[in-house]
Amino acid sequence: MRRILSIFALGALLAVPVVSAAAQKDVKMPPCGEHTLENGLRVFIVETREVPMVTVRFHVPAGSAFDPRGKEGLAELTATMLMRGAGGIGSEEMAEMIESVGGSLETGTGPDETHIAGDFMARDLPLALDLLAKVVMTPDFPAEEFEREKGIVVSDLIGEKEDPYGIATKVFVKELLGDHPYADPVKGYIDSVEKISLQDVAAFHKDNFAPGGCILAIVGDIDAGNALKEVKKRFGAWSGGRKAAGEIAAVEPKTIPGRRIVVIDKPDATQSMIRIGNIGTDRKTPDYFPLEVANSMLGGGFTSRLMDEIRVNRGLSYGVRSVMNKNLKGGYFGVFTFTKNQTLRETIDVALAELGKIRNAEATGEELEGTERYISGLFPFDIETNADIAQWMVTLEFYGLGKGFVENYRSGIDNVTSADVQRVAEKYFHDSDNLIVVLTNYAETASQLEGLGAVKVIKVDDIR
């Protein structure tokens, strides 16, 4: 049987139940066929034999960061519209074709990319590629479907206000990143989606969907040679180039002098949402591995510092994590948690104290090694399914992470020192110069927030 991961290990069964870093087996990507069609489309094909299925993933290097100001949500709406009729196949017929064979094909949008991805029984690869080619190259964008889809998106945005977790994060990102395109939600705003026309959608597609820069990954129980033939048959004649889009500016890595507090007042909330953070960095940062370790140590698993202090020792929350959001041109760092209204301030103070500690002192060798083993140990689980592998193929290519990134991942982690962790903590985790967003019943918690910093209050109904 073909293995997803190749193994090189002298792992004798250990007598004592201890797993040493040295015992962890090497991780390798499975052999991958890599091709560039004459039109520039990059194609990656991997054979696996675990389940009789195949994953397809088509990546377009244009996402919500390309949305024109005032028409936020355009990239996402364009992606959704791809499935609403293409190559003469109507929306309902397309759903029927996919679902009648137990397949799935869905679109998604991020700040930097749009993708169409799904999985099918392996025997249905030709069907999957037929549909993929149609939605990517020849979407029909029917007017009636467009109006219906807009209605759904607007309803969805209205419904989002019911989700405290989502609102807090949305306001946090907007307040932090301000005018940068990454500040705006991928789905856009109610007013901006209403302004989008069908012509905008067609133009976004025309400007951004072209073979150069796009990536197609196919992973599954298939014959690679045959799959490549099938790809060439459908995508070989695709032509056209991308319109030179204006370069997205890098997110300025400025710190916030002093602290800003933004309160979202939701009078019926019995639990407060907390977001604390600052500007982060981009996906290709040379600090990548130290940040993986530092972020995991601070707010990764069940034994991270934040989890230990906020959940385990004090029972203040069900969950807390720290997030390094890294896109092509930057991102943010944030601590995300929640607690009952009565313990809002205590929880904020504990989180801030932990941010201070990881900045101000080196971790012990024991904590460092434990964190590194945790990250390395879980890494194989990130490369287990066909979808995981397809995602990795696209990620490695799009961000230009280079060959061997996966193979070298564990040594990258192992080489991080306590000094590295402290250095990146000082650089990226701020305990005093930061933004704190709180969603809470402000009448009940206002007094707790005194002395923390300048407070701006927004009513939940006033959020764009």
Place this chain on the structure above:
Amino acid sequence: MRDPLKTILVVMTTLALTALAPVAGARAAKKDAARKHDTAKEPVDIKLDVTVETLGNGLKVILLEDHSVPVISYQTFFRVGSRNEVAGITGISHFMEHMMFNGAEKYGPKEFDGILESSGGYSNAFTSNDMTAYYEDISSDGLALVVDLDTDRMRSLALDQKYLESEMGVVMEERRLSIDNSIGGQMWEELSALAYKAHPYQWPVLGWMSDLEGINREDCVKYFRTYYAPNNAILIVAGDFDTKEALELIHRNYDPIPAQTPPAPVRTREPEQLGERRAEVHKVAELPEILVGYHGPGVSEADLFALAVLESILSSGESSRLYRTMVRDMEAALYAYASFGWGIDPDLLVFGVKMRPGHETREGEEAIYSILDSIAKDGVTAAELEKAGNSLEADFVRSMQTVNGKAGKIGRYEVLFGDYRMIEQVPGKYRAVTNEDIKRVARKYFSEKNRNVVTLVPESSEG
């Protein structure tokens, strides 16, 4: 004590899950990418090449050797969930799930996660009405470690007072997050409380807040002794290990843990519902929403599979009846779904609809009834039946892609059906469902008398 009847170990050169695609012909005749429903399909062939042994103390061990990735998933399922609770201690099953991570005799508080994570492992758990399950995912070298960690807590859970208190704070926050401050959570809690008058499925797995405030150490000690005994558990290991070695290791560590008096069976059965029940939830919200629940069959009843196929036809994907009707044709709903529970005791067949602005829940409710009436009368199309079979089968294969998924499925089926081998039969059972079956179950379960309706009445945030 050791089981004298040692299982014969067959040396297996296996692929753990051999899920071969249907019939050779299907693969060959694949040129014209299926737009027709012309071929009667054979169900996907699933063989679980496992080794099963029940230890002397009653622990059932199921081992699935699979060397595709150098990892293992180590899962323990206990036959206990909120259905085993009584008024006053609702939520204790789920609370015990949390306490299992807070220290035992050998590995004290924080040490379970501390040692596991610093060894490159990950652990989590879940509790439902019917079961409580734990898993550790770790590289292959970690087997001996997880055996040691898991036997320690099964043998000697500490239930330290200090951690009981802080963990209860954690669980209360979980309740505030997923029920009290969540519209969906609140609606589902209300539906269960409305539909069940007698049976324990009436209360939330998370428990009522006042019970959480009252649960004490004594309650936990008693609960642990009864329900966390080896004779009430199933151990499943899937992944990259040697079966013979693993079994020896398991014997050595689990055999000394004594069996306990088996838990009392759950006696209460829900009496037949004699008329429609309705409830409202008034809450700050933007969009109206509705849940409609009917009492369905338990997993031991044959109707289960016809209902699963019907659920798929109603609710799976954009070509499903609910989506087509309510989201597309009427443009009245943001989403509409069906969720038919699989419970040891009869669970609910639930429909949920979130309306779009300007639409009332009445429209959603009427649409559900009209769809169900038409199916009871005219059934579904052959194409719909075939699609549901394919879709359920593909979902089934998807859920078996990882060692964690395989082990979890074995555990779940073992608890629900009393036999993991049901996994191998399920695809065939889906394929055997006929249009007559669909009509019959639609008539049998979806009656007005058997109906429970919860409506969300949105209030403005200004109060």
